[in-house]
Amino acid sequence: MTSILLDCDDVLLDWIGGFREYASTRLKRPVTGDPSSWHMGEWLGTSDAVAFELIEEFNASPAFGNLGPVDGAVDVVKRWVALLAPLSGIRLHVVTSCSSSSAVVSMRRTCARWFIIGSRASSLNSAKPCVNPLASANSSRMTWPLLPTMA
Secondary structure, three states: OOOEEEEEEEEEEEEHHHHHHHHHHHOOOOOOOOOOOOOOHHHHOOOOHOOOOOEEEHHHEEEEOOOOEOOHHHHHHHHHHHOOOOOOEEEEEEOOOOOOOOHHHHHHHHHEEEHHHHHHOOHHHOOEEEOOOOOOOOOEOOOOOOOOOOO
């Protein structure tokens, strides 16, 4: 079995765009552009500690469950699914490391529904996340299948 893993945040779903909007609301001023480093405080005009608090709040908020897709991502995934569906033994997965909170995981599952192709979004309701085989034992990284197993 071959698995192809697609990262969720800022590959499939527009986390930065959603977070930018959330941070603008919480900080009561516009946040523009994109961060230039992992030190989000520089971009937000706050300390890194305040930026980290905002990230934690955002990742546990309803806004996190309403992230839109990155421009073009849905079309690319549709093309991949069309190419891979006839092949035997290939699975396409979405990988995320959002949280171990069941509420946040549920929101992430909602976001991943943008990429369910060939069936209605309800097919993810019963899909259980799998532990990412590349993650450490205590990690919260998960994957959801986008294609059924094809033997």
